[in-house]
Amino acid sequence: MMGVQGVLARISELQTQLSPNSAAASTITAANGKTFAGALASATGTTGTTSSGVTGQSIVDAAKKYLGTPYVFGSTNPDKGLDCSALVQRAYKDMGIDLPRTSSQQAKVGTKVDGLANAKPGDILAFNSPVDHVSIYLGNNKMIAAPKPGDEVKIQSVYEKPTHIRRVLSTDAAAGTAATTAAGAAGAVRPASLQNSSSLAGVPYADMFVRAGAKYGVSPKLLAAVAKVESGYNPKAVSPAGAQGLMQLMPATARGLGVKNSFDPEQAINGAAKLLRNNLKEFKSVDLALAAYNAGGGNVHKYGGIPPFAETQKYVPKVQKALAALG
CATH class of the missing domain: 3.90.1720.10 (endopeptidase domain like (from Nostoc punctiforme))
Structure with missing residues (x-):
């Protein structure tokens, strides 16, 4: 009964x-009117299934x-x-x-x-x-x-x-965090399921995106899309504002994330994954998490959404497009 x-x-x-x-x-509607979560699901092929990591x-x-x-x-x-x-x-x-x-x-x-x-x-x-x-x-x-x-x-x-x-x-994905934690970040051999991702085939640093995604609970494709938009996968990139490396971390931000060398791809990816995880936890929205990555969380709070900065307004749709391209 x-x-x-x-x-x-x-x-x-x-x-x-x-x-x-x-x-x-x-x-949750992104800046261009398309549903970001839908774009993410489409790009990762995750309607009721898991994405790598x-x-x-x-x-x-x-x-x-x-x-x-x-x-x-x-x-x-x-x-x-x-x-x-x-x-x-x-x-x-x-x-x-x-x-x-x-x-x-x-x-x-x-x-x-x-x-x-x-x-x-x-x-x-x-x-x-x-x-x-x-x-x-x-x-x-x-x-x-x-x-x-x-x-x-x-x-x-x-x-x-x-x-x-x-x-x-999948069972492999469910075991990913434990396996990655046990292996550590010192370059130990990871399970085969974490060494490559067929969904990121041909993407530079694919295995690093997968490992960081598993460690921090962030979609590897989202990390790869951010890297594409931020630096075009160039680990030596430096912006006019002083952002550095593959994930374009500002020096102060990198220090706060425990990244000692932003030009080291693995450190940069792990730092970005940690930052995105924190943003997702704070804003409970992928598009706002990305806006905070670009413009800072304080500005997202200040404006109650994606800040009215031209660069930031364009940033979320750019990442959407990069995600779709990975599909």
Whole structure:
């Protein structure tokens, strides 16, 4: 028998399905009017699947950004609130992966996992039949969820047996962070899955983009697109303003990121990945994260969006175009 929480969640889902504006509420529109997340998904080929370097821990970290967000049923806007399936959809979308909107649809994506004992961080846990609630598994019998009206996004114990467990990310990708951390940044041999990326075939420094993406939970293609726009993949580039290297880091910014030599491609890529990760966490939007990369986070806050600077207004669409070219 469905409990009160299940009934309320089910009502939320039905309202979402019937609302003509539900999709629009979750759309983040870039400067040229195209949906950036859609462009990212198109460029990475991640409609319900993973892009190289995105890990289960990446998804967990993305979901944790929304801790404390109030439960608002039918809402996909974290500034107002999120319901259970909106939280799951949002966390994956922040990593460039598009999922369906409702919990019943999310319970069918990816591949089946047999039992909680085989679940990994980032897997989707679905509850009840028909499915009326979803969460993201953290490991150690913990999950992050938007539980019910009057509550907020929080970490809970897995309080009942899931009826469905779905893995959107491949096993190799889910192991990426642990493998990269264990190998360290000193040039140790990485697993084959991290040494190259077929989606970045022919792109300079592809293996470095993949490694940094896995380490910091940022799409390798996004890193590669930023490098293309910033320097044309030139590790010796210096801008008139003094930005240096492949990722065009300003000296003060580089120091703050722990980058000792911006002209070293691997250091620069790792610094940029760390910066983008921080921007994504702060602004919860890819286009605003890119605007902050170009113009600084203070200006994004000051103007409440992409700053009205000609360079910055052009920057996000340029990265979009570079992403599309990588597809």
